[in-house]
Amino acid sequence: MSLEEIKLSKYGLASRLPSPVNRMMASFSASFRDGLDINLGVGYVNERTMPARDMAEALFGVLKDPARYRLPFNYGGPRGSTNLIHALRRHLLDNHVGGLTAPVLEQNEIIIGPSGATSLLEAMGQVMEKGIVITTDPMYYIYCEYLHRAGFELLAVPEDEEGIRLDLLEETLASLGERRDAVRFIYVVTVNNPSCTILSNARRKHLVKAVSALSRRAGRKIPLILDRAYEDLIHAPGVPPPESALGYDEDGLVYEIGTLSKVLAPALRIGYLVGSPGPLLDTLIQKTSDTGFSAPVINQEIAAYMLEHHMTCQLQRVRAGYREKAVAVRGWIEEYLFPLLTECRGGQAGFYFYLTFRRTDTREGSPFFRYLARTTGDEQIDGAAGNRHPRVVYLPGSFCVHPSGRMQKDGQRQLRLSYGFEELEQIRTGIRLMAEASRYASLQ
């Protein structure tokens, strides 16, 4: 007797197939040849920025002080390790992160997610009533794709060089009419992924005002989730330090999510949220307990130790490392690609450039894509079977823009180039190959 398939939830049904970008990355990584192929697609952190020796010292430091770091290998509490929460608070204050002050931090709480910022973002999608989420276009495709599978409707508002455009946000809200009531939250990445556009302080302030006005009109709190994942990685000189929106959040609508992944190590899986106490925070804490009781306590204690002993130096080191790479990569983009582009975003923060080609279609399966994947069918270009020429992975813009938003057409000529993971010489070769691929595409 054949049995009917297992009954899946709506989310389960939507998650049976990998997302297009997961599928593309999985198929590429299955056949990736280290030292030959060039990965400008993944958002991996540079291995050399991770302070392995300091973290080994931190592990022993934690184990040697059981009075302070109690039970580091046991279960932890769902709010997060007290040591880590204290260390984060001190770090935010001592390093003037976002200009946060003691009174502002007193009005807000810090909680630690079970597995990085991602788990806190996922939790938001779990505990919030389904409805509309408004975000920036291009959007953080990983989270937005998750929200879509979880049953949310996404609306994406294009950005300019200061971040999300508020005139278009107003237009979008006006076009919703009665459906404005279905807006559940606003999600904005402060150094955007994929474009690395930095949300300016003026825009941030106006965004908080706009969300306050929206909440007041609706008669209920509509949270503004600010994802600060790359905000500690602003490395260009002269960029005004970003201000935390918590400083001017009169209605308690702002929740800022940070991570230690980009400045320490993603494998620690330490993400935190700062926001006002209340039902949303209580629910997120319960969700952490439901997911896995807490983030691994030993990782939280190592992170606390690192924040207290090494963070100032570490931040300087990481920023200097990405600065150097950004300058070199920008030079090669100018040298090889500039005549082919209409826009080049990024390079001031994080580790992405977001390129808009004048004519080149960058979508999966396009001639440009196939040239770089060495699947054109022309042996001169691809190399012989079993001995393919170096391949280059990038993230096509079509995966990053809203599929039915205003940027859908532009996205087909865009790509995200990550300079995080690969070393400089490979990146240079990758950019040179992109220029070749664009010329090849123009002849097809």
Ligand SMILES: Cc1ncc(COP(=O)(O)O)c(C=O)c1O
């Ligand atoms: C915008 C954004 N938010 C969150 C994350 C994930 O952070 P974590 O490693 O803490 O889960 C990333 C990682 O690439 C990201 O780009």
